[in-house]
Amino acid sequence: MERNRHARAQGLRPGGMRQADRRNRKTFDRSSAGTGYREQPVFLADLVRRDNLFIEPAGKDHLNDLLYRAIDAVCPLKGNHRRDLPDNIVALSRMLTVNRAELQRPYWVSAPLTSAYVHYFLPWNIFRLTRLFSGLKLPAPPAEGEYFMLDLGSGPLTLPLALWLASPEWRARRLTLMAVDCAGHPLHIGKTLLDTMARMEGYEPWKVHLVQAPLTQGLRRAGALAQKGLSPWLVSAANVLNELPPARRRHGDEEDGAAGERSRHEEVLKGVTALLRKGQPGARALFVEPGTRLGGLTLMYLRALACETKLSVYGPCPHEGLCPLYRDEYGDDCNQDEYGSEYGEDEADALLDSLEELDETAEVSGAVAAVRQGRVSRLAGRSWCHATFGSEGVSRRLADLSARTGFAKESLSLSWLLLGAHSGDQPAQGTCTGTNLQEEEHAQNAQDAAREGMELLRLRLISQPFRVPGSRGLCRYACSSHGLILLDNAADLANGALLTLRLEKDALARARVDERSGALCLSLRRAGEQGHAGAGRGRRPRTEAGSDALPDRYGTARQGRQGRQDRRPGRRPDSNTRREAGRPAGRGQTPGPGAGRKADRAR
Secondary structure, eight states: OHHHHHHHHTTBOTTSOBHHHHHHHHHHHHHTTTSOGGGSOOEEEEEEEEEOSOOOOTTHHHHHHHHHHHHHHHSOOOHHHHHTHHHHHHHHHHHHTTTGGGOOSOGGGOHHHHHHIIIIIHHHHHHHHHHHHHHHOOOOOOSSSOEEEEEETOTTTHHHHHHHHHOHHHHTSOEEEEEEESOHHHHHHHHHHHHHHHHHTTOOOOEEEEEESOHHHHHHHHHHHHHTTOEEEEEEEESOGGGOOOOOOOTTOOOOHHHHHHHHHHHHHHHHHHHHHHSOTTOEEEEEEESSHHHHHHHHHHHHHHHHTTEEEEESOSSSSOOTTOOOTTSOOTTHHHHHHHHOHHHHHHHHHHHHHHOTTSSSTTSOSOEETTEEOTTTTTOOOOEEEEOTTOOHHHHHHHHHHTOOOSEEEEEEEEEEEOOTTOOOSSSSSOOHHHHHHHHHHHHHHHHTTEEEEEEEEOSOOBOOTTOSSOBEEEEETTEEEEEESOTTSOTTOEEEEEEETTHHHHSOBOTTTOOEEEEEOOTTOOSBSOSSOOOOOOOOTTSOOOBOTTSSBOOSOOOHHHHSTTOOOOTTSOOOTTSOOSTTSOSGGGOOSOOOOOO
């Protein structure tokens, strides 16, 4: 009796399934066009191309050594600072995370904390970004002409330093860098580091303009630079959008901090859009945030704004349609216009009303849970887009220092967004770089597939591998133009990778819909396989005692016999159960894309 009362208080039936989940299941039955969930097949797909996102840069050992030689030359550690460095790192970490609201003055005014940042946090942030740049392969500006790069919230020029290290073709370009930050001291440290590395390697340093000002003022200064004949090539902002202060309220405005933050983001995007439209077709804007919920949701919101402003989305999304994970938590429905174009206004209104009726607890109300051909991603608003990767390849010096502070890292995470201005001769979207060579190859492969009654599908892996009852291997979530995909046999693929699959034409229109997430189910073909992977889910395979357990649907490594409440879909694990990286938990710690090891939020 006590257990049943507790279950009802949590919105559960005594059997363990949430009432909201039972109501929401109607959505999936309705989307199956009269066929039962278990009767739909899982189609097999062939992997045509794989582009990993996080790649070790060529000559990483030399680059690690180069960075630390420059750091030691610019910010040498004195005796006391060297001895106390681990303690200062711990103190600064607490200031930047747990006690961030208590910061009364910039930590750059403290020499011990500055040393802690430059010798620890800066190398880790550069390590993250060099991995990203090695995978993105952003095209360098043309050798002819005058181009500039604008880095917003630059700090000690973290992102430009990482770009210079990871992209050899950028080093010799005649590039003007405008670095903007409210604090002047880190800007000067970063400029000296960049000049020092360039001279150590025999390159002419970039021309650097330091602007100590807010972001919006920096955007205006960059606009003036464009009017002088320099063409914008890259606008970047790393780990700054989630820290923007709310816009000042004018007399008569309602007090709403969230709306103020949104207006700041809109203001920044407006300035970035104006710069991109003044640049060449290859001009890009890159935003990077921590892989936390706040960082991921910030960039998902910025993506929705970018689509409204008619900017092209080049990554991480392989499409420019609705984001299957995004729901505007501020109350506005940025995707509602898309329903009108797909269903017609009357149908769209009816669909939105039906979604709200299905879930009185507002888990999918607001209807920004992504609708794809009548299917709802139930992860929308409960998860966020980010990617994780291992710390292999980090310098021994940084790894040892991390171990001494107790901050040893096995994995890292980040969220990113790459945008460009619309142009009539631009290649297809969602290609990361959008290079003509890559697009020509994709177009040829698509033509070859069409002649054989097949089609190509691009998708981005957005979760760690996990087990699904009845699956043939480990699964991952992926983002596609058809919404969320549940991809089976994906254990050997890297998180964040961009895949091109070859599958039967119109297979996704007939594919099984995953009951828990609303994702369409596909499976990678094994050698010699024909047909599809089966028509229904089996029971969860039992694991022999003592064998290795893998993360299951609920994100825990479970063994042996399961309790009935644990086998039912929609049941949350106990709060004290350890959750594996990248797998489902309760609201706010959600499946694959949104749950990972705790990210280092320090910038």
